[in-house]
Amino acid sequence: MPAVTIVYAVLFYVATAVLVGGVAYKVYVYASTPAPLKIPTTPAPTTLLGVAGRMLREVTVFESLFKSNKWIWLFGIMFHFALLLVLLQHLRYFTQPVWFWVVLEQPFGVYAGFLMVVGLLGLWARRFLVDRVRYITSPSDHLMLALLLAIAVSGLAMKFVFHTNIIALKQFFLGLLSFQLEPLPADPVLLIHLALVATLMIIFPISKLLHAPGVFFSPTRNQVDNPREHRHVAGWSASINNPGGR
Amino acid sequence: MANFETPALREYPVIPLIHAGVMAESKPYVAKPEHQEPLGFPGKLVDNWESVAVKKLGELVDESRALRVFLDTCVKCGSCTDKCHYYLGTSDPKNMPVARQDLLRSVYRRYYTLSGKLFPKLVGARDMTKEVLDEWYSYFHQCSQCRRCSVFCPYGIDTAEVSMAARDIMDAVGVGQKYSNEIIGKVFKIGNNLGLPEPALRNTLDGLEEDVKDATGVDVKFPLDEKGAEVLLITPSADFFAEPHIDGLIGYAKVFHQAGIRWTLSSHASEAANFSMFIGSHENMHKVAIRIREAALDLGIKRIVVGECGHAWRVAYSFWNTLIGPFNFLDPNYPVPQHICEMTYDLIQRGALTLDKSANDDKIVTYHDSCNVARATRMGTMPGGQFVIPRAVIKACVNKFHDMEPGSINESTFCCGGGGGLLTDDLMEIRVKGAQPRMQALKHVVDDHGVNYLAAICAICKTQFAKVLPYYKYPMDMIGSVHGLVSNAIQLGTKE
Numbered sequence: 001m002p003a004v005t006i007v008y009a010v011l012f013y014v015a016t017a018v019l020v021g022g023v024a025y026k027v028y029v030y031a032s033t034p035a036p037l038k039i040p041t042t043p044a045p046t047t048l049l050g051v052a053g054r055m056l057r058e059v060t061v062f063e064s065l066f067k068s069n070k071w072i073w074l075f076g077i078m079f080h081f082a083l084l085l086v087l088l089q090h091l092r093y094f095t096q097p098v099w100f101w102v103v104l105e106q107p108f109g110v111y112a113g114f115l116m117v118v119g120l121l122g123l124w125a126r127r128f129l130v131d132r133v134r135y136i137t138s139p140s141d142h143l144m145l146a147l148l149l150a151i152a153v154s155g156l157a158m159k160f161v162f163h164t165n166i167i168a169l170k171q172f173f174l175g176l177l178s179f180q181l182e183p184l185p186a187d188p189v190l191l192i193h194l195a196l197v198a199t200l201m202i203i204f205p206i207s208k209l210l211h212a213p214g215v216f217f218s219p220t221r222n223q224v225d226n227p228r229e230h231r232h233v234a235g236w237s238a239s240i241n242n243p244g245g246r
Numbered sequence: 247m248a249n250f251e252t253p254a255l256r257e258y259p260v261i262p263l264i265h266a267g268v269m270a271e272s273k274p275y276v277a278k279p280e281h282q283e284p285l286g287f288p289g290k291l292v293d294n295w296e297s298v299a300v301k302k303l304g305e306l307v308d309e310s311r312a313l314r315v316f317l318d319t320c321v322k323c324g325s326c327t328d329k330c331h332y333y334l335g336t337s338d339p340k341n342m343p344v345a346r347q348d349l350l351r352s353v354y355r356r357y358y359t360l361s362g363k364l365f366p367k368l369v370g371a372r373d374m375t376k377e378v379l380d381e382w383y384s385y386f387h388q389c390s391q392c393r394r395c396s397v398f399c400p401y402g403i404d405t406a407e408v409s410m411a412a413r414d415i416m417d418a419v420g421v422g423q424k425y426s427n428e429i430i431g432k433v434f435k436i437g438n439n440l441g442l443p444e445p446a447l448r449n450t451l452d453g454l455e456e457d458v459k460d461a462t463g464v465d466v467k468f469p470l471d472e473k474g475a476e477v478l479l480i481t482p483s484a485d486f487f488a489e490p491h492i493d494g495l496i497g498y499a500k501v502f503h504q505a506g507i508r509w510t511l512s513s514h515a516s517e518a519a520n521f522s523m524f525i526g527s528h529e530n531m532h533k534v535a536i537r538i539r540e541a542a543l544d545l546g547i548k549r550i551v552v553g554e555c556g557h558a559w560r561v562a563y564s565f566w567n568t569l570i571g572p573f574n575f576l577d578p579n580y581p582v583p584q585h586i587c588e589m590t591y592d593l594i595q596r597g598a599l600t601l602d603k604s605a606n607d608d609k610i611v612t613y614h615d616s617c618n619v620a621r622a623t624r625m626g627t628m629p630g631g632q633f634v635i636p637r638a639v640i641k642a643c644v645n646k647f648h649d650m651e652p653g654s655i656n657e658s659t660f661c662c663g664g665g666g667g668l669l670t671d672d673l674m675e676i677r678v679k680g681a682q683p684r685m686q687a688l689k690h691v692v693d694d695h696g697v698n699y700l701a702a703i704c705a706i707c708k709t710q711f712a713k714v715l716p717y718y719k720y721p722m723d724m725i726g727s728v729h730g731l732v733s734n735a736i737q738l739g740t741k742e
C-alpha cells in the first residue's frame with residue numbers, strides 16, 4: 001500500500017476519534033455541570049414543549065441573531081445552511097448504495113458549495129470592515145474562516161477543475177469503514193482537501209466550534225420559566241435546607 | 247456639574263466608532279477591610295492572589311453550567327457589540343459585551359483550555375496579572391447586569407453571569423467594591439440597605455399615616471410587624487423615604503386599604519433589595535434572602551407581595567423558591583411571591599378598586615421597562631406579562647400614555663444606567679453616559695407627545711433617573727413610581 005494511503009488512513013481514524021471522543025467528553029461535562037439557579041432570558045416559554053420550540057428556532061433560523069443583526073444573520077445562515085447541504089451530500093462517499101434522499105439532494109449540494117464560499121467571505125469581510133468586530137477578532141478567528149474557506153475552495157476546485165477519481169476515493173472511505181485499506185488517489189488537491197478536513201475535525205472539540213453542541217446547554221435558552229411553580233435546585237442550591245414551614 | 251461631557255441626544259440612534267480606553271479610569275472605590283470581612287471576604291489583596299483567583303475561577307466554572315457554556319461557545323460573531331448601553335454611551339470597546347466577557351475568557355482560556363495553554367497568543371489567552379485584575383475592576387463595574395446582550399446573542403450568552411463571576415473572584419482575592427459590600431453589611435447589621443433601624447422605620451411609617459390622613463381624610467394604615475396579617479410586603483427600603491419612591495409606598499398602602507387586605511411590613515426583613523446578586527455571592531444572597539422566610543414564618547402571614555424594585559423582583563421571582571423555599575406554609579391560591587403590580591392588576595380586574603384617571607390629567611406618561619423585570623422575570627401567567635401588566639395598571643390610572651420606540655422597550659429595553667451595583671456617586675460618569683440610549687428614546691416621546699412623566703417600577707431606576715435627568719436637561723421630578731400614579735387615581739372612601 002502507498003505511504004499516502006497509510007498516512008491518510010491513520011489521520012482519519014485519529015481525527016474521527018478526536019472529534020467523536022472530544023465532543024462526547026464536552027457534552028458530558030456540560031451535562032454534568034449543574035445549573036443551580038433559574039436564569040432563562042425572559043420572556044421565556046413556560047413549558048418544556050415551548051422550550052423545545054425556542055431551541056428549534058434558535059438552531060434552524062437563528063432567531064436571536066435575526067432580531068439582532070441582519071447582515072451577520074444573512075451570511076451566517078447562508079454559510080451554515082450550505083455547510084449542512086454539503087455535509088449531507090458527502091454522505092454519498094460513505095454509503096453503498098447511496099441513500100435515495102442523498103441522491104435527491106445532490107443538485108443542491110453542488111451549488112451549496114458556492115453559497116458557503118459567499119457566506120464565509122461575507123463573515124470574513126465583517127472582521128475587517130466593521131471596527132467593532134475587528135476589535136474582538138483574534139488570530140484564531142481568522143484562521144478558522146481561512147480553514148473553512150480553503151476546504152470549500154479545494155472541494156469546488158475538484159468538482160470543477162482538477163477532477164479526481166471519485167470511485168477510488170469512495171473505495172478508500174468505504175474501506176476505512178470496514179477497517180480495510182484501499183488505495184487513495186494521490187491527487188494534490190484531494191490530499192490538501194482531506195488534510196484540511198481532518199484538521200477541522202481535530203480542532204473542533206477544542207475551539208469555538210463547540211458552539212454547535214454548546215447552544216443546546218445554554219441555560220438562558222433551555223430553561224423553562226416556572227421558578228414560582230416548581231422549586232428548582234441543582235448543585236450548591238440542592239444542599240440548601242431551610243428550617244420552618246411544613 | 248462634572249468633569250466629563252454628557253453625550254448628545256440625536257434624531258436617530260447612532261452606533262459609535264470605537265475609542266479604546268476612554269473609560270479605563272472609571273473605577274468605583276475599593277472596599278475597606280470593614281466592608282469586606284462581614285461578608286466573609288479577605289480585607290485586602292491576598293498575597294498569592296493570582297493563584298487564588300485562578301482557582302476560584304475554576305471552581306465557579308465547575309459549579310455553573312451557564313458560565314462554562316458561555317465561556318466556551320462565543321464565536322465572536324459581533325452580534326452583541328452594539329447592544330450595551332454602556333458601549334453606546336461611551337464608545338469604549340471594552341464595554342462591548344463580548345469584549346467584557348473576553349476580559350475573563352482570556353484568563354479562562356489560559357488556565358483551563360488546551361488551546362489557551364498551548365497557543366495563548368493565537369486564541370487571545372492571557373496570564374492572570376495585575377493589569378488584568380485592574381481591567382476587571384474597571385470594566386466589570388461598568389456592567390449593570392441588565393441582560394440586554396443576552397437577548398441578542400445567538401447562544402444567549404449573558405454577560406451579567408460573567409460579571410457576577412468576575413466580581414465574586416475579585417471579592418475572593420480581597421478587592422471588593424465599597425458601595426455594594428458596605429450596603430450588604432448594613433443589611434446584616436441593621437436590616438436594610440439604608441441602615442434604617444426599627445424605631446426610625448416605625449417613626450417614618452407613623453408619619454406617613456398622618457400625611458395620608460391629612461391629604462385624604464382617610465385612616466390608611468402602614469402596619470409594621472403585625473402578626474396574623476394576610477400579606478407581608480417586602481419592598482426596597484428606598485420606598486420608606488426617598489423621592490419619588492415614597493409615593494409608590496403610599497400607593498401600595500392605599501390599594502391594600504381599599505381592597506380590605508390586612509398587610510404588614512417587617513422590621514426583620516425591611517429590605518427587598520439583595521445586592522449580593524450583583525457581586526455574584528450566593529452565600530450572601532441566601533443570607534440576605536432568608537430573613538424574609540424567617541419574617542414570614544414569624545408573623546404567620548399567608549402571602550408575600552414584593553414592592554417596586556427591579557433586581558429584587560428578579561431575586562424574588564427567580565431565586566427565592568430555590569434559596570428560601572419551599573413556601574408550602576403560604577396560601578397556594580396566590581403566586582409566591584407576587585409582584586405588587588400583579589396584585590393591583592388583579593384587583594382592578596375584579597373591580598375592587600375605584601380609579602379616577604382624570605386625577606392624573608396633568609401627566610403625559612411613558613413607561614420604562616426595568617431591565618431585570620423585563621429580561622429575568624415574569625408577571626402573570628403569560629410570557630411577557632411583565633410588559634403588559636404594569637402598562638395595564640398605568641393605563642387604568644391615566645388618560646395619556648405613550649410608549650417609547652419599540653427597540654427601547656419590552657425585552658429590548660435599555661437599562662437606566664445605574665443598575666448592578668453602579669448607583670454610587672463615584673461612578674457618576676458611567677451612569678450618565680450609560681443613560682444616553684434611554685434618554686434618547688425618551689427625547690422622542692417628549693418631542694412628539696409632550697411626555698412629562700417617566701413611570702418606573704424599580705428603586706434603582708428611580709434614584710438613577712432623578713440624578714441623571716438633569717444632565718440631559720430634563721427635570722428630575724419627571725421620574726415617578728407606577729404606584730404613585732395609582733395613589734393619585736385611587737378614590738378612597740368609595741368602597742368602604
Ligand code: HEM
Nearest residue numbers: 058059062065075076077080123144145212215321323400
Ligand atoms: C447546531 C449546529 C450549529 C448552530 C446552531 C450554529 C450556529 C451558529 C451561529 C448562530 C453563528 C453566528 C453567526 C455566524 O457568524 O454565522 C455561528 C458561527 C459560526 N459557526 Fe456555527 N452553528 C452550528 C454548527 C456549526 C458547525 C458544524 C460548524 C463548522 C464545522 C460551524 C462553524 C461556524 C463558524 C466558523 C462560525 C463563526 C463565523 C465567523 O467567524 O464569523 N458551525 N454558528
Ligand code: SF4
Nearest residue numbers: 330389390392393395
Ligand atoms: S449585561 Fe447589560 S450592561 Fe452588562 S454587558 Fe450586557 S448589555 Fe452591557
Ligand code: SF4
Nearest residue numbers: 320321323324326399
Ligand atoms: S453575540 Fe454571543 S457569540 Fe456573538 S460575539 Fe456576542 S457573546 Fe459572542
